[in-house]
Amino acid sequence: MTYRADVLVIGAGASGGVAARHLAEHGFDVVCLEQGDWPDRSAFPGTRPDWELAIRRDWAMSPNVRNRPEDYPVVHDDSDIEPLMYNAVGGSMIIYAGTWPRMLPSDFRVRTLDGVADDWPIAYQDLVPYYDAIDRQIGVSGLAGDPAYPPHDDYPLPPLPLGVAGRRVAEGHNRLGWHWWPEPNAILSAPYDGRRPCVQRGVCTSGCAEGAKASTDLTHWPKATAAGARLITGARVSRITLGPQGLATGAVWLDRAGVEHHQEADVVILAANAVGTARLLLLSADDRHCPDGLANSSGLVGRRLMMHPFSVVTGWWDDQVEGWQGHFGASITSYQFYETDPSRDFVRGAKWALSPVGGPLNHILPMRAGNEVWGADHHELMGRTFGRGASWAIFGEDLPEESNRVELDPDRADSHGIPAPRVSYRISDHSRRLMAFQEERAAESLTASGCQETAVASMIPYSGWHLMGTARMGENPANSVVNSRQQTHDVPNLYIADASVFVTSSGVNPTCTITALALRTADLLVQRRSEQKVPA
Amino acid sequence: MTVADANAEIDVSRLEELADVILPAAHGMPSASEVNSIAAYLDQVLDWRGDLRQPLARAVAALEPSLFTVDRLSSLHQDDEDAYVALTTAVAACYYLSPVVREQIGYPGQVAKTYDPYSYTEWVAEGLLDPVMERGPIWREAPE
Ligand SMILES: Cc1cc2nc3c(=O)[nH]c(=O)nc-3n(C[C@H](O)[C@H](O)[C@H](O)COP(=O)(O)OP(=O)(O)OC[C@H]3O[C@@H](n4cnc5c(N)ncnc54)[C@H](O)[C@@H]3O)c2cc1C
Ligand code: SF4
Numbered sequence: 001m002t003y004r005a006d007v008l009v010i011g012a013g014a015s016g017g018v019a020a021r022h023l024a025e026h027g028f029d030v031v032c033l034e035q036g037d038w039p040d041r042s043a044f045p046g047t048r049p050d051w052e053l054a055i056r057r058d059w060a061m062s063p064n065v066r067n068r069p070e071d072y073p074v075v076h077d078d079s080d081i082e083p084l085m086y087n088a089v090g091g092s093m094i095i096y097a098g099t100w101p102r103m104l105p106s107d108f109r110v111r112t113l114d115g116v117a118d119d120w121p122i123a124y125q126d127l128v129p130y131y132d133a134i135d136r137q138i139g140v141s142g143l144a145g146d147p148a149y150p151p152h153d154d155y156p157l158p159p160l161p162l163g164v165a166g167r168r169v170a171e172g173h174n175r176l177g178w179h180w181w182p183e184p185n186a187i188l189s190a191p192y193d194g195r196r197p198c199v200q201r202g203v204c205t206s207g208c209a210e211g212a213k214a215s216t217d218l219t220h221w222p223k224a225t226a227a228g229a230r231l232i233t234g235a236r237v238s239r240i241t242l243g244p245q246g247l248a249t250g251a252v253w254l255d256r257a258g259v260e261h262h263q264e265a266d267v268v269i270l271a272a273n274a275v276g277t278a279r280l281l282l283l284s285a286d287d288r289h290c291p292d293g294l295a296n297s298s299g300l301v302g303r304r305l306m307m308h309p310f311s312v313v314t315g316w317w318d319d320q321v322e323g324w325q326g327h328f329g330a331s332i333t334s335y336q337f338y339e340t341d342p343s344r345d346f347v348r349g350a351k352w353a354l355s356p357v358g359g360p361l362n363h364i365l366p367m368r369a370g371n372e373v374w375g376a377d378h379h380e381l382m383g384r385t386f387g388r389g390a391s392w393a394i395f396g397e398d399l400p401e402e403s404n405r406v407e408l409d410p411d412r413a414d415s416h417g418i419p420a421p422r423v424s425y426r427i428s429d430h431s432r433r434l435m436a437f438q439e440e441r442a443a444e445s446l447t448a449s450g451c452q453e454t455a456v457a458s459m460i461p462y463s464g465w466h467l468m469g470t471a472r473m474g475e476n477p478a479n480s481v482v483n484s485r486q487q488t489h490d491v492p493n494l495y496i497a498d499a500s501v502f503v504t505s506s507g508v509n510p511t512c513t514i515t516a517l518a519l520r521t522a523d524l525l526v527q528r529r530s531e532q533k534v535p536a
Numbered sequence: 537m538t539v540a541d542a543n544a545e546i547d548v549s550r551l552e553e554l555a556d557v558i559l560p561a562a563h564g565m566p567s568a569s570e571v572n573s574i575a576a577y578l579d580q581v582l583d584w585r586g587d588l589r590q591p592l593a594r595a596v597a598a599l600e601p602s603l604f605t606v607d608r609l610s611s612l613h614q615d616d617e618d619a620y621v622a623l624t625t626a627v628a629a630c631y632y633l634s635p636v637v638r639e640q641i642g643y644p645g646q647v648a649k650t651y652d653p654y655s656y657t658e659w660v661a662e663g664l665l666d667p668v669m670e671r672g673p674i675w676r677e678a679p680e
Contacts, residue, residue, distance in 0.1 A: 052629070053625070056625070057587060104675055109679060143656065147671065150673075157653070161651050174668070199648035325646070335674065340676070360632040360641065375558070375560060375606035379563040382641060386642075
């Protein structure tokens with residue numbers, strides 16, 4: 001017989017770690033179920049000679065390629081973009097790049113300002129105190145005063161180095177009269193909170209062995225467990241259970257040996273990312289109360305999936321810039337073409353982030369921009385480009401569409417036999433116009449920065465790192481899944497802490513906002529503890 | 537993958553010949569065999585990436601070295617993508633593990649660097665950000 005926790009958190013990634021720590025530090029008895037393990041930093045491949053081989057298999061960003069027991073397959077035959085993620089304590093932050101931008105005021109009001117999609121039920125100002133708090137918890141390196149943003153608190157740490165390429169592109173943008181700014185990164189530029197600073201090795205997306213890049217296994221879980229939270233790893237949740245009063249009573253989970261358990265709780269928080277959470281809500285359907293999935297009276301669970309169409313524009317100089325080195329993350333960013341301009345044939349825009357381009361194998365067997373060239377020409381290409389480049393990574397705002405969705409696949413299952421999610425997603429014509437414009441401008445940027453040559457990898461499929469929107473926030477239960485406190489309309493003691501709740505995608509990397517929202521949700525639970533409905 | 541697949545035999549001398557077509561001596565760079573790349577590193581690469589062995593064996597069996605040119609790679613790509621990926625990955629991985637090759641392309645591997653995190657004050661003082669600041673705010677006001 002399990003004991004009943006105050007709060008059950010499902011998923012120990014970015015949002016789960018932040019929510020669990022805040023609740024545990026405020027006296028809640030928290031249990032977290034996480035299908036993965038604690039990451040073993042000594043096993044990260046970045047310092048090994050086989051690094052570039054490992055990231056194509058055992059350390060791939062795709063769970064389908066890694067295919068570890070804790071991964072679940074994501075069926076994406078019918079999707080223009082492949083969803084990418086990592087399943088462990090720390091979640092996808094173990095392999096994320098660590099760029100840490102906030103969303104902008106206009107991102108929360110796209111219906112009012114641009115007549116598209118929907119406004120959020122909260123505003124930028126509601127999140128500011130949580131953005132400031134989360135930046136301090138994470139240890140963000142950056143420089144305050146960016147005129148692309150309203151003024152806000154300074155970052156706890158100075159910005160990371162610009163590098164040779166960052167400096168050149170900054171100068172190029174000054175010549176063009178275009179915006180640039182050092183990118184805020186969730187990567188330490190100096191020692192902080194017992195962690196060591198970044199050493200610029202450039203292997204961030206296969207795990208940071210130094211521990212300089214923030215992930216909740218470092219920044220939140222040790223503090224959460226010290227405050228009494230219980231984190232159970234190797235625990236795969238198969239469904240959320242519902243009691244007679246229409247309240248969640250906990251969740252059924254399977255251990256590594258496949259033995260079934262039930263964890264009871266007064267409150268359940270889903271933090272399994274926008275694919276994993278939608279999957280669990282759909283898996284929790286029950287014929288009597290919710291045949292179409294838990295908390296799905298609106299029919300929107302799984303719908304409105306957004307993944308940010310992603311292009312890479314690479315430029316090469318005629319001299320070495322050590323283009324394989326540096327945090328990955330981004331050195332500088334540009335919001336020159338972020339906000340709507342009525343003279344263009346699309347609304348909204350994109351954020352650009354300047355990144356390194358990897359080692360020789362990534363150069364010649366590119367996962368991003370570039371071509372495979374063999375024979376004598378191979379050496380000519382390597383001589384002309386290797387170590388001489390940098391890439392603008394372009395994240396376009398992805399407007400929500402109900403046909404872009406997560407469902408359960410009738411055929412594929414994970415290693416426990418639980419149905420896999422199936423993703424159907426199409427990049428819209430609007431996104432294609434938006435991205436084509438941005439790609440052209442990014443090539444101009446690199447040319448103005450002195451690059452001799454540029455190449456565009458347009459809307460690459462292997463880029464579904466930002467998963468958002470499958471249980472949107474709103475005040476009307478008929479057209480949203482959670483309210484502005486991220487409480488599901490249908491089940492008052494069921495909350496969603498991850499980016500499933502995003503109403504729109506913005507054009508920035510989401511994790512700063514995911515964690516600020518998770519902190520806000522947990523904080524509002526603390527404040528309203530006495531009013532919370534719980535099962536008898 | 538069957539046990540037989542996992543232990544698939546690769547004809548190494550044939551692979552060496554193919555590797556010299558994929559990465560010949562040119563533009564001041566040595567060929568794959570001049571740096572002994574297959575002989576020195578293939579076991580290591582297949583130890584790291586056992587999944588490449590079987591499709592690599594298929595590629596080596598399918599391509600006749602005496603008739604092989606790089607143009608033939610695109611038809612291999614079309615006919616058997618896994619074999620193509622295994623062949624190009626294994627040949628390139630072995631080649632770029634060679635210290636001679638790394639030295640020549642100026643790649644020391646992904647190395648740790650130190651820096652002064654407060655050196656940013658120099659480029660700020662130099663005025664690098666001034667043009668950005670002078671243009672003023674570019675974010676769009678939104679109703680609360
Ligand atoms: C390669 C890559 C690069 C990225 N770069 C950036 C970046 O630079 N900046 C940025 O802002 N974002 C980036 N992201 C995105 C970022 O990692 C995610 O936005 C963030 O981690 C999402 O947080 P989350 O809490 O929603 O989910 P996750 O961090 O994915 O955590 C979800 C957790 O839930 C667990 N889980 C799921 N289902 C179950 C179940 N049934 N039972 C038990 N446990 C379960 C999973 O194992 C996982 O640990 C990147 C992502 C990737 C993959
Ligand atoms: S570059 Fe910095 S953040 Fe990235 S892996 Fe290396 S030490 Fe970690």
